[in-house]
Amino acid sequence: MKFLLLFVAYAIALTAALARAGYRSRGAQPAGSAPARPSRLLVVGATGGTGRQLVAQALERGHAVTALARDPARLQIIHPRLTVVQGDVLDAAAVDRAVRGQEAVLCALGHNKYFYPTRILSEGTRNIVRAMEAHGVRRIVCETSLGIGESAGRMGLYYTLFVIPVILPFYFWDKTRQERIIGASTVDWVIVRPGALTNRQARGAVRHGRSVGNFLWTVRVPRADVAGFMLDQLESDTYRCSAPGVSS
Numbered sequence: 001m002k003f004l005l006l007f008v009a010y011a012i013a014l015t016a017a018l019a020r021a022g023y024r025s026r027g028a029q030p031a032g033s034a035p036a037r038p039s040r041l042l043v044v045g046a047t048g049g050t051g052r053q054l055v056a057q058a059l060e061r062g063h064a065v066t067a068l069a070r071d072p073a074r075l076q077i078i079h080p081r082l083t084v085v086q087g088d089v090l091d092a093a094a095v096d097r098a099v100r101g102q103e104a105v106l107c108a109l110g111h112n113k114y115f116y117p118t119r120i121l122s123e124g125t126r127n128i129v130r131a132m133e134a135h136g137v138r139r140i141v142c143e144t145s146l147g148i149g150e151s152a153g154r155m156g157l158y159y160t161l162f163v164i165p166v167i168l169p170f171y172f173w174d175k176t177r178q179e180r181i182i183g184a185s186t187v188d189w190v191i192v193r194p195g196a197l198t199n200r201q202a203r204g205a206v207r208h209g210r211s212v213g214n215f216l217w218t219v220r221v222p223r224a225d226v227a228g229f230m231l232d233q234l235e236s237d238t239y240r241c242s243a244p245g246v247s248s
Contacts, residue, residue, distance in 0.1 A: 011165040015152050018164075021176035022149030023183040023191060025210055025242040035139060035188070037235050038103035042066045044089055044128060045108035047074040049197060050143055053227035054106050055082065061231060068098045089124030092131075099131035104234050107142040108227075109178075117170045122177035129185045139188045141233045143226065144175045146193045146213045146245050154213025154245065155195065179243065190233040191243035194226045195219035202228060203248055212245030219247035 045051040046067035058065045064081045072084040087094030111120050147155040182189050202224035
């Protein structure tokens with residue numbers, strides 16, 4: 001019983017720390033006019049579940065897409081408007097080359113190195129933002145997760161009391177650093193915080209905003225719907241410089 005109480009206290013303390021460390025939305029910042037539709041997009045994390053959806057849907061919408069991937073063969077998408085660039089997001093020079101000439105960036109970084117501290121998400125995002133600032137690329141839309149900042153605890157009890165504190169504490173802590181790097185940048189940005197991701201078919205509509213999520217049960221959302229919402233943010237200032245949650 002004592003161990004259980006100590007573990008619950010640890011999970012609650014971690015949730016509070018993720019709330020403090022993640023970006024705290026202050027509401028979307030107004031812009032002078034709606035952003036122009038970008039024609040050239042860079043997708044980072046293109047071989048992951050959401051990344052593949054971003055590439056496929058961006059091509060369907062008529063964008064010219066550059067995909068940055070460590071292993072281009074894993075993408076398995078061939079299209080005349082798709083350019084696949086081999087490179088590591090932790091290689092600042094490779095990121096700089098990929099960002100040059102783009103009009104917007106979609107970031108769906110992820111990895112499976114869960115059980116020890118890493119800075120893959122935050123340092124990779126730092127390289128992206130620095131390259132964007134250097135080359136005048138104005139907008140980034142970045143996927144993180146519910147459970148951070150003002151959405152802490154909104155993944156439901158299963159995630160709050162087990163998945164995040166046992167399996168993903170280092171992963172989520174790096175996501176907080178990733179969010180702060182984006183929030184401190186000079187580019188236009190939208191952080192998208194989805195619920196638990198699934199590979200189900202897109203439903204075509206999502207719930208979105210600061211109140212998305214639930215403190216008791218897990219909210220889920222198809223990766224395809226997350227990708228569609230992220231692409232929508234390239235042409236909307238509704239959530240400019242804020243971090244909406246997304247769920248089905």
